[in-house]
Amino acid sequence: VxxxxxxxxxxxxxxxxxxxxxxxxxxxAIAQTVLAWPLPFAAEAAPxxxx
Amino acid sequence: xxxTAADIVQQIAKGARSAAAVLAECKTLIQAKxxxxxxxxxxxxxxxxxxxxxxxxxxxxxxxLPPLAGVPYAVKNLFxxxxxxxxxxxxxxxxxxxxxxxxxxxxxxxxxxxxxxxALNMEELAYGFLTENHHYGITRNPHDLKRGAGGSSGGxxxxxxxxxxxxxxxxxxxxxxxxxxxxxxxxxxxxxYGRLSRxxxxxxxxxxxxxxxxxxxxxxxxxxxxxxxGPDAAxxxxxxxxxxxxxxxxxxxxxxxxxxxxxxxHEWADPAARRSVQLAAAALGATExxxxxxxxxxxAAAYIITGAEGGALxxxxxxxxxxxxxxxxxxxxxxxxxxxxxxxxxxxxxxRHAYREAMQMFERFDLLIAAAAPAVAPLVGQDTLLINGRSxxxxxxxxxxxxxxxxxxxxxxxxxxxxxxxxxxxxQALPVGVQLIGxxxxxxxxxxxxxxxxxxxxxxFKTPAR
Numbered sequence: 001v002x003x004x005x006x007x008x009x010x011x012x013x014x015x016x017x018x019x020x021x022x023x024x025x026x027x028x029a030i031a032q033t034v035l036a037w038p039l040p041f042a043a044e045a046a047p048x049x050x051x
Numbered sequence: 052x053x054x055t056a057a058d059i060v061q062q063i064a065k066g067a068r069s070a071a072a073v074l075a076e077c078k079t080l081i082q083a084k085x086x087x088x089x090x091x092x093x094x095x096x097x098x099x100x101x102x103x104x105x106x107x108x109x110x111x112x113x114x115x116l117p118p119l120a121g122v123p124y125a126v127k128n129l130f131x132x133x134x135x136x137x138x139x140x141x142x143x144x145x146x147x148x149x150x151x152x153x154x155x156x157x158x159x160x161x162x163x164x165x166x167x168x169x170a171l172n173m174e175e176l177a178y179g180f181l182t183e184n185h186h187y188g189i190t191r192n193p194h195d196l197k198r199g200a201g202g203s204s205g206g207x208x209x210x211x212x213x214x215x216x217x218x219x220x221x222x223x224x225x226x227x228x229x230x231x232x233x234x235x236x237x238x239x240x241x242x243x244y245g246r247l248s249r250x251x252x253x254x255x256x257x258x259x260x261x262x263x264x265x266x267x268x269x270x271x272x273x274x275x276x277x278x279x280x281g282p283d284a285a286x287x288x289x290x291x292x293x294x295x296x297x298x299x300x301x302x303x304x305x306x307x308x309x310x311x312x313x314x315x316x317h318e319w320a321d322p323a324a325r326r327s328v329q330l331a332a333a334a335l336g337a338t339e340x341x342x343x344x345x346x347x348x349x350x351a352a353a354y355i356i357t358g359a360e361g362g363a364l365x366x367x368x369x370x371x372x373x374x375x376x377x378x379x380x381x382x383x384x385x386x387x388x389x390x391x392x393x394x395x396x397x398x399x400x401x402x403r404h405a406y407r408e409a410m411q412m413f414e415r416f417d418l419l420i421a422a423a424a425p426a427v428a429p430l431v432g433q434d435t436l437l438i439n440g441r442s443x444x445x446x447x448x449x450x451x452x453x454x455x456x457x458x459x460x461x462x463x464x465x466x467x468x469x470x471x472x473x474x475x476x477x478x479q480a481l482p483v484g485v486q487l488i489g490x491x492x493x494x495x496x497x498x499x500x501x502x503x504x505x506x507x508x509x510x511x512f513k514t515p516a517r
Contacts, residue, residue, distance in 0.1 A: 004389040009370055016373075016382070023386035027358050031394050033351040037401050045399035046406070050245065050290070 052214030056271035063121040070106035070121030077123040090206040094169040117164035124218040128170035129253035130154040139253035140173040154251025163278035171206030180449035185377030198428040201231035208235035226453025233423035233484030236467040244460030245290040248283035273298035301502040310416035314342035324422035326470035346455040349405035352398035353458040362388025406459040413490040423484035464497035466510035
């Protein structure tokens with residue numbers, strides 16, 4: 001998280017970083033469901049969504 | 052309590068009341084009720100008086116009146132209102148230049164004769180299912196002031212729920228119309244993604260942002276929806292669909308096949324929410340359960356895309372003015388902006404997969420139903436929800452049943468249902484809404500089913516007890 005924050009141009013105190021780490025860890029936990037979901041190799045993304 | 056939009060239109064058309072008199076009544080209600088609820092962040096009474104006077108001039112001249120002539124309404128404060136800074140619930144926007152023009156849907160409501168009376172409180176930047184705004188205060192539930200209105204369009208739902216207004220506008224990225232509609236006991240419509248223009252609405256997550264109405268009747272909801280329809284080249288997601296009026300055809304066709312969403316949607320519905328679904332299912336003749344297997348992963352995908360897009364959108368301001376964001380929003384936004392691109396792309400792939408699964412379900416069913424919130428309105432400040440023995444943080448958990456649906460853009464009408472018997476005494480006087488979910492572009496069917504439930508007395512707008 002510290003490296004990613006630097007890449008994004010953020011500079012924070014340690015207490016603020018700790019809160020961001022906590023939030024990122026929640027996102028990471030949720031992301032595991034997405035990353036583990038089996039999809040066909042050729043399944044396309046839907047970045048511009050048209051129902 | 053203010054009447055329904057249709058009643059107001061009829062009274063003005065017949066000359067029983069003037070638009071100015073309706074507005075005066077509305078102002079009195081707002082002044083009496085809003086101090087307890089904190090729905091409004093701004094009132095536009097001068098503009099409203101001008102708009103009401105124009106309707107009365109039309110009426111006096113014997114001209115044809117537009118479909119919402121004289122109906123007062125207000126908008127979530129993320130919609131541009133000409134001459135006012137658009138807050139989107141955030142202190143960082145308070146010093147912005149006033150909007151040069153109304154948002155497209157506000158302009159269309161104006162052309163339909165509706166009278167704008169103000170801007171409404173919301174969760175900061177629409178990021179969350181509560182309206183416990185760090186800068187502009189808590190919006191409370193009209194049915195129990197100890198409880199919250201839900202969010203992020205909490206002011207919009209509570210203003211209708213309290214009987215101050217017959218119609219309001221809100222937005223829904225992950226459930227921000229459906230959750231507060233459920234908790235405040237009002238009707239809400241999240242149309243198909245791309246149906247209504249978002250031009251002039253402050254963005255949050257471009258992939259998911261929808262706008263839509265709240266109302267105290269299904270006909271009022273449909274009239275507002277009809278007034279706002281139409282293509283808009285300025286919104287890249289807005290479909291080039293012709294207007295498909297819904298208000299004139301609110302009769303549910305015979306033989307509609309209604310499925311009850313089980314699995315994820317049943318597991319995360321507590322006894323009160325399940326009772327609401329049971330009442331709606333019985334009234335619509337639904338007996339068959341069906342499972343959207345990708346519901347959980349669709350919700351997770353929505354989380355990842357929301358974090359990434361929201362974080363990217365606000366990054367420049369987070370770098371410059373971190374302290375001016377509320378503590379609940381800022382660390383989540385920064386964290387979202389750190390999500391790797393590969394996660395986001397996988398989430399968008401999952402999204403398409405979930406959409407295809409849902410479309411297969413619509414080969415068997417015309418309409419799907421599920422609770423709109425896992426439980427009745429939580430107490431203000433309540434950190435967690437306990438759903439069937441499982442604990443979930445309130446701020447995220449209130450959207451557990453709505454996120455999988457907005458992730459794939461389906462139209463949903465939320466109807467207010469009162470579980471009554473079979474639930475705890477504390478919950479008997481509180482609503483849990485039900486989502487009536489249609490295939491893309493079938494808002495009319497969702498609204499017709501809502502109307503059927505309203506006519507049957509199952510879905511009902513109730514005046515707050517106090």
